Amino acid sequence: MENVNSIERKNIDMRNKIISKFEIQKWQNIVNILANIFEVPAALIMKLEGHFIEVFRASDSKNNPYKVGKREKLPGLYCETVIKTGQRLLVPNALTDKKWERNPDIKHGMISYLGFPLIWPDSEIFGTICVLDQKENRYNKDHIELLKQFKELIESYFEVIYEKMSLEEEIIKQAQIVENISEAIISTDLDFNIISWNNAAEKIYGWKAEEVIGKNIMETIAVEYPYDEQESVLKQFSEEGYWKGEVIQPHKNGTPINVLTSVSIIKNITGAPIGAVAVNRDITARTKSEEALKENEKRLKDAQVLGKIGYWEYDITNQKIIWSNQVFKLYARDPSLGPPSVEEEAIYYTPEVNKRLKEYARRVIENGEEFDYDFEANLPDGTVVQLTGLMRPVKDKMRQVMKLVGTVQDITDRKTSEQKLKESERSLRKSKLELEIKNQISNIFLTVPDEKMYNEVLSIILKNLKSEFGIFGYLDENENLVEPSLTEDVWEKCAVEEKRHVFSKKLWVKNIYGRVINGKNTLYVNKFFNVPEGHIPISNFLGSPIIYNNKVIGIFIVSNKESDYEEQDVRLIESISDLIAPILAVRLERDRIENIRQRAEQDLKESEEKYREAYERASFYKSLFAHDIRNILQSISSSEQIFSLFLNNPNKLKEREKLLEIIRRQVNRGNILISNVQKLSQLEEIGISIKKVKIQEVLDESINFINRSFPAKKIDITLDMPDQEYGVFANELLLDAFENILHNSVKHNDNQLIEIDIRVSEVQWEETNCVKLEFIDNGRGISATKKDRIFQKEPQKDIMSQGMGIGLSLVKVIIENYNGHILVEDKVKGDFTKGTNFIILIPKAT
Structure with a gap:
């Protein structure tokens, strides 16, 4: 790192370079004028150079012994005192003043001196302006004031030079920002011929600057307006000098790019248009994520339609009812009429049903209870439908019930089927139990937030399978088994040292979970299991995979049933798995898309700030990654090549395992490298x-x-x-x-x-x-x-x-x-x- 002196030296050198020949000539005129007016042999502008002082400008007087460029050591000179004190110095006669009788200037015959310091705007000393005489000279007030005025004139030049330096530094800084910013910045003249094309434009469009500069942008990159009419865009741009919106433009290779663009007219200092500039951001990934999210929302709505399930809300304060589209269909009500009032809704039910529903609502509001129930509704055309519903409270921050929410499902077909099926009493009870469980679980998926949904579904399964412990988990994108729901008191009873909710494939593939997931079959074992020290005792086990599109996306595990698990338990848990598979798949896909969207937004936000990073730190990270990542990739590549040679050789199993372990270690090494670089960067950037x-x-x-x-x-x-x-x-x-x-x-x-x-x-x-x-x-x-x-x-x-x-x-x-x-x-x-x-x-x- 440069020390303070070297930095100051660079600043001084930069200032000296900016002093123009024109200004030097003006300063030459100043010292000539001073010598004539003061009638002295020497008028000088001296410049400080470390421990030396140099003649920067000298009057053209006939008897002036000082020449431009001549330098002497500072100690002992008149100018040393001016520079040290920062004040005016007047020496009428050095020969009669013991302090100055050995002054080096006496050898030139200069026995009198009048000088002022010349100071930069940041208080740095440039040097001095002074006059010297070979005879005693006390210099009158007008002379002193005149020299002071010339000092201030030169220092005003310094202010201009200083401003010029600041301006040039700002121009350099802005140029670096433009080159390093993540958005494409493109400028054109009034005929839309490309003038500038930054690094981000090259990355987004694939065209190098030298390939497009000078070409007409309209002819080079086509523009499609997905949400606006081209005529209205051009009209707004012409009238207002600005337009912002989304367009679709082709990459050099023909691939369409979704772009968020902001185009503005550039004007000169007189206000006359001289060109245009566009700032374009590639939003292709974000657009695709939004489209995928909309598609998944559509799938969820389709699932509601297929399941004949609707969602409703009731606001207690204003007694307003909200119905989803499916509820309108279930009640055969025209959506243009809007949801019914409380009085209108009562028309759909018999007095007994009305009384029961009001009692449920009262208990939900007063006690915070939840209800699921079956009831009948009389449609406008006289049809009687069988419905099942769920009612639960929503509370405010004060724990007061503010609204009721719930679901309603058409179970007419189910009820009809139940009436037609005259099976044994036991079969009927089982069928009803299974349907109720499915309805409860379906309602939970549609009405309960994610953080509570898993636990509530698991509670229903444990209750109906009479099991003490259980797990409802899913496989994430990396095939980690995530268990957001465990039996609520399991952590209190479990005393193993390392408790976790997420199990990597490397862990679960070795145990009984792996048999369930990889086998894609329900498995039950009625015995006591060997478990790690501190683990809760496990006796009897039933596990069922949740399969969607022939892919395992989750798992149900229950255990510690007092009696053995039987085939009827298998049928029940498999039917539950089949029921929730498509709904869980939609949720997981929704969460995946949401994570992608959030990461994309976060990455975009971070990318907008990264252009401010220092060049030195970027150079370091580049060198570091170039070396370490090259080593990591080389090790992985070498291991992969050797692994390929051993792939079909059954005698090389141990060697293949070793090679896989090498690859895993190198991946971990890369993760550690990235983590450390991120932390190091954060420390250096914000402390x-x-x-x-x-x-x-x-x-x-x-x-x-x-x-x-x-x-x-x-x-x-x-x-x-x-x-x-x-x-x-x-x-x-x-x-x-x-x-x-x-x-x-x-x-x-x-x-x-x-x-x-x-x-x-x-x-x-x-x-x-x-x-x-x-x-x-x-x-x-x-x-x-x-x-x-x-x-x-x-x-x-x-x-x-x-x-x-x-x-x-x-x-x-x-x-x-x-x-x-x-x-x-x-x-x-x-x-x-x-x-x-x-x-x-x-x-x-x-």
């Missing part, structure tokens, strides 16, 4: 806030994390810490720092038993009370040449090849943000191969 943090808690959490991260390794981590509470000023990133160091200690260790000794003590460092933490391992160690570079952010090939560079760079930035210090030493002094000692010093919180 961090700190608070008092307890060292003991952070160390415990980081040790637990390392033990979980390397379950296959034997790791012995000891903590030597006095029996007192140590606090430091830090934040949550301290955990990242500790985890990075511990992770390196495990990763770069070839021993069967990995030993890490953490020692905590209190020391004085740079006159500050600090907490000292030592992480001492028995790993490979770090050689002396590498110790000097492991914390550097600049890519170091030999260090990054071992995976230490960016992680430890992040640790260093984190610790320094706490006003702390980190260093590395050998465990055994003089022998780095015996292990490493990472030492962290952080100011103690009092």
Whole structure:
């Protein structure tokens, strides 16, 4: 990094370069005028050059001994005092003044001096303006005032130069913004011939700037207006000089691009149009996501139509009813009439049904109860339909019921079928139970928020299958088994160390869940299971996959039924799975689209801010990724090539597993690299806030994390810490720092038993009370040449090849943000191969 002096030197050089020849000539005229008016042999403008002062302009007087470009050391000169004090200096006769009798200018015969400092607008000293005489001269008030006026005139030139510098810097900055911004910025003349075409335009359209500049944009890139008429667009642009909207334009390869464009007329300082500029953003991905979301909403509506299920609301305050389109169909009411009033709706029911529905509504409002019920409705044409409904409250922030919501479903066909089917009493009860469960679950899917839906569906299944524990989960895009619903008190009863709601395929494929999912069949086992220590006891098991379009999208698991599971339980849970499969598929697809949309919006928002990043940091990340990602991809590519050779060889199973593990490690390495770069970038960009943090808690959490991260390794981590509470000023990133160091200690260790000794003590460092933490391992160690570079952010090939560079760079930035210090030493002094000692010093919180 440049020091302050070098930066000041560059600023001075830049200012000097901007001083034009025209201004120099004007300054020459000034010193000539001063010499004539003052009748002195020398009038000068002197320029400060470090410890020297140089003649910048000298009067053309006949007896002037000073020449332009001549420089002398500053000490002892009249000008030194002017520069140091920043004030006027008048020396009438140096020969009679002991302070000046040895002044170097006396050798030129110059015994009198009058001078003022010349100062830049930012208070930096340029030099001096002065007059010198070979005889005693006390200079009258008019002379002094005149010299002062010329000083102020030159300093006004400085202000112009300073403004010019600021303007040029701003122009450079704006040019960099235009080149780095994520939107295409295209400017044309009045005939729409392309004048400028930035980097983003090249990326979005595929055309290089040199291919399009000078061409007519209308002829080069066609425009389609999906939501506007071309004539109205051109009219608005002509009249208002501005238009914003969505268009469709082709990529160079012919692919259509959805573009959000903003086009404006460019005017000169007189207000006359001179061209146009367009700022275009590629919204193709967002448009596709919105279309997919609309399609899924349509599917959900179709599902309601097919299931003859409608949704209604009743606002208690204004007694207003809201019906979905399907409810209008169920009640054979013209939608143009709108929903009925409370009095009008009562006409559809018998007095007994009206009384029952009002009683339900009263209890929902007063007690917050929920009801599902069957009832009859009399349609306007005299038809009597059988309906089933759900009624539940919606409460405000004060926990007061503000509205009633529910669903209604036409079950006339079901009721008719039930009447026709005269099966045994037991079969009838089972059929009715199954239908009620399906109706309850369907209503839950349509009316209950996602965060409660899974638990409510699971509760119904557990109740009807008389099971103690259960799971209702789904497979996400990465085939992780997500379990948003577990039996509510299961966590209280379960005492395993690592509790989780998300299980990777690597975990679930090995257990009985994998048999259910991969086999695509319901499975039940009536026995006690062997479970990990602390796990709740499991006896009897029933699992059913939720399949949609021949793909498993979820799973039901129930267990601990007092009696054995039977085939009738299988039929019930499979029928429930079949019922919810299409609805769950729509929800999962909706959530997926929503996640894509949110990520797209977030990415767009972030991309609008990224153009402000510094060039140096971008260059660093580019070099870092170019090296580390190349190594990661090379390792994956090499492993993949070898894996292909072993693919059909049954004797190479172990080798294939090893190769797959290498690929997984490289993917994890890439994830860690990305995570560390993101954190490092955030720290450098916005810094961090700190608070008092307890060292003991952070160390415990980081040790637990390392033990979980390397379950296959034997790791012995000891903590030597006095029996007192140590606090430091830090934040949550301290955990990242500790985890990075511990992770390196495990990763770069070839021993069967990995030993890490953490020692905590209190020391004085740079006159500050600090907490000292030592992480001492028995790993490979770090050689002396590498110790000097492991914390550097600049890519170091030999260090990054071992995976230490960016992680430890992040640790260093984190610790320094706490006003702390980190260093590395050998465990055994003089022998780095015996292990490493990472030492962290952080100011103690009092």
